[in-house]
Amino acid sequence: MSFGRRSDGTPAASGRDIPPSASSPQVHENVVAFADAGHVDSDAEFDAGLEPTQFEEKIVAAIHDGDGAEGASRGEVAALVARTAEKVLGRGYRKLNQIEQRDLITRVLNQVYVAPVRAEPAEPVASLTPENMSTGNPDPASAYSLENLKTEKRQVSKVVEDARRKVQPELVERIDVGTAVTLPREELEAQIADIVTEILHEEKLQLNQFEQQDLIKVLLDEMLGLGPLEPLLADEDITDIMVNGYNQIYIERFGKLELTDVAFRDNKHVMNISTRIVSHIGRRIDESNPLVDARLADGSRVNIIIPPLAIDGPTISIRKFAKKKITLDVMEDQNNLSTAMAKVLRISARAQLNILISGGTGSGKTTLLNALSQMIDHGERVVTIEDAAELQLQQPHVVRLETRPANLEGQGAITMRDLLKNALRMRPDRIILGEVRGSEAVDMLQAMNTGHEGSMCTVHANRPREALTRLENMVGMAGINLPAKAVRTQIAAALDIIVQVSRMRDGVRRITHVMEVVGMEGDVVTTQDLFVFKYEGDDPSGRITGTYEYSGVRPHLTTKAEYFGLGRALTEALR
Structure with a gap:
């Protein structure tokens, strides 16, 4: 059974996870082809024998050798990455299409902010463990990296959410949702990826490789899972998830409460997820039955209470069932x-x-x-x-x-x-x-x-x-x-x-x-x-x-x- 196919008949990008450091093979093939054809500037430091990740490593190293990134905004650093990539890869970079350039710039930005390459040996950066998290005093360098990660995540989330608003209604029109939810996740993921690629092309929406993967995951989570709660459910360090209305979600990690940047779209979205949870065990949640105890498929305990009893909107409390066997x-x-x-x-x-x-x-x-x-x-x-x-x-x-x-x-x-x-x-x-x-x-x-x-x-x-x-x-x-x-x-x-x-x-x-x-x-x-x-x-x-x-x-x-x-x-x- 197929829900959609790309108009050119080529396979769509898969929604499966790809390591952040992995380059698109197409980027590598294009650059190598252009180099072999003699289109690389004579002053370019490009080596066609390099692995895809080494392109990025050379660009990151070149950026840190200079001082242009110090104190610059993310947009300014992105422009610097583009200039450096052009210098390192020569005209091979300029021949890449816009999406391939954005993919490359995004991956390099991640490395510039999260894993800086320094000419001088640096002091070891303390990792965030339950112990130093509980003190509230993480290492400043770790805090800097975390802050940039959060900023980047918010930026990517906005791009993905804007795309979801346009893609999801069209996706629902093109598939049989009742049949789709019965398919294995891997099969459905591949078919959704085809349709999403087609819709993005029709709507002239430009997403890089990772943003498209995030979009597919968000759509799958909405269809098969608990929407924005899915990443929290997948995190084994989280023991409790507390939804206090659509825009305030707390978690308990290592015994401490944390406010997340995860949110539902609105209270109606929370109600839809709540109904999905309780319907799986033959229960209901409505004004006549506004509080329910339920469970997830993995055994996690759930309590849901909705208005008029919950003043600020639907509230969901999830006590996760530990995947690790506790003896x-x-x-x-x-x-x-x-x-x-x-x-x-x-x-x-x-x-x-x-x-x-x-x-x-x-x-x-x-x-x-x-x-x-x-x-x-x-x-x-x-x-x-x-x-x-x-x-x-x-x-x-x-x-x-x-x-x-x-x-x-x-x-x-x-x-x-x-x-x-x-x-x-x-x-x-x-x-x-x-x-x-x-x-x-x-x-x-x-x-x-x-x-x-x-x-x-x-x-x-x-x-x-x-x-x-x-x-x-x-x-x-x-x-x-x-x-x-x-x-x-x-x-x-x-x-x-x-x-x-x-x-x-x-x-x-x-x-x-x-x-x-x-x-x-x-x-x-x-x-x-x-x-x-x-x-x-x-x-x-x-x-x-x-x-x-x-x-x-x-x-x-x-x-x-x-x-x-x-x-x-x-x-x-x-x-």
């Missing part, structure tokens, strides 16, 4: 917990202890839950229950359940409580509840107390003891009139371990407490700390320092660890 070993390497803590948590999960993970928003509760779930034996049947499925269990025998909101008539809603009650009839060995938020707490406690040992869940709380109080309050939401002591007795019998996770002010997520639930004394649930993170201070980069300390008490879980043959491993872990 307890990885968390240990990142100093999110100590070696002893990791060993005790592994033993707790293998010994079928009921575990509650407590923490604030964005503290890493789900990440830790995924890591602990890797300790579950592959012979066990596990049922997971979530509002928006995001857990990624690796076991072969997993049943994933997801709640469902009501339809337009307000009917058909399936809640956490409904799914929990049903899960008890599915012969699960363990039940994993993504997050306890309300009356389902009573059903979760009953499941833990009725033979489904090794179950796990998360709850929002800032301290381990507060997590117990929250559970007690949520049991009350079920409308069951039980004395406080009866509720606490049920909590004490159900839970074995509470793990507290915190995102600290340096952006690092740490396990601050591993606490055992021991039993009851009078009307109070008794607990004991096994491990606590002790804050000691800040290092010069602003990173928090501290130690993970073992309390020295004999774990209450020892008996169960011994039953599963893990008693010696527990003893060695606590030495």
Whole structure:
């Protein structure tokens, strides 16, 4: 199937990524041809045997040998690049067409601004790492290069956006969008490239090679992806994306919030992307249902809220699902917990202890839950229950359940409580509840107390003891009139371990407490700390320092660890 073809029958430029330093083969062939024909000025420093990138290297070196670029504007430097290219390449440069000249000038400008060639050895430029980013004091040379990159990006983005406004309506007229979105991305990309080249020619729009590639990518992202959010989703250093209206998008990178220069066209554009997100999982977003929890295809968690509830326009919050598999070993390497803590948590999960993970928003509760779930034996049947499925269990025998909101008539809603009650009839060995938020707490406690040992869940709380109080309050939401002591007795019998996770002010997520639930004394649930993170201070980069300390008490879980043959491993872990 073909959506379009260039009028001259030649293949269109591909939208695939090309390294920034790579020259167009056509530029190289034209210059070589002109040189072979004897059309190069006698004073030109041109060598037809050079590789394409060496043309650019010679031009960049020639520019830095002089001082014409110092303090000049980008336009003035572009003119200097053109003059230098003509000198270096001779009349071979003048014979290039306008687009080929622009391609060459753009690539050389990138190298002039981003990777300067100096005659004198320069001091090493510090790269931007999470550490020096967090201090807010990057190296001045790095900051200069970054500022020029941002300026250049804005200039290119405006050119591409202007072209998109003219090309996209015409593109939609020439393709069957319904059929197009079913094609593999590579095939669709090649066909879109053909049509875009044709439209650019018809509209007399001049874009260089890289601008045309950017245009094709923007169009593909609009058709197949989430529009301007796609580059942010592809960046593995970004953990959260927050859209506060069409023209304000924040990200979290290395634990710190940053305002990006990415923007939607208008609030209608944000609504279109929001509708695309929720429709993939059979949900809707409109004035009658103005807030939705959803997920992306990769498991990333999404929350969307729109006017009239969101005053400044549609708001999208995306918690990205890490492509890198996070294990307890990885968390240990990142100093999110100590070696002893990791060993005790592994033993707790293998010994079928009921575990509650407590923490604030964005503290890493789900990440830790995924890591602990890797300790579950592959012979066990596990049922997971979530509002928006995001857990990624690796076991072969997993049943994933997801709640469902009501339809337009307000009917058909399936809640956490409904799914929990049903899960008890599915012969699960363990039940994993993504997050306890309300009356389902009573059903979760009953499941833990009725033979489904090794179950796990998360709850929002800032301290381990507060997590117990929250559970007690949520049991009350079920409308069951039980004395406080009866509720606490049920909590004490159900839970074995509470793990507290915190995102600290340096952006690092740490396990601050591993606490055992021991039993009851009078009307109070008794607990004991096994491990606590002790804050000691800040290092010069602003990173928090501290130690993970073992309390020295004999774990209450020892008996169960011994039953599963893990008693010696527990003893060695606590030495």
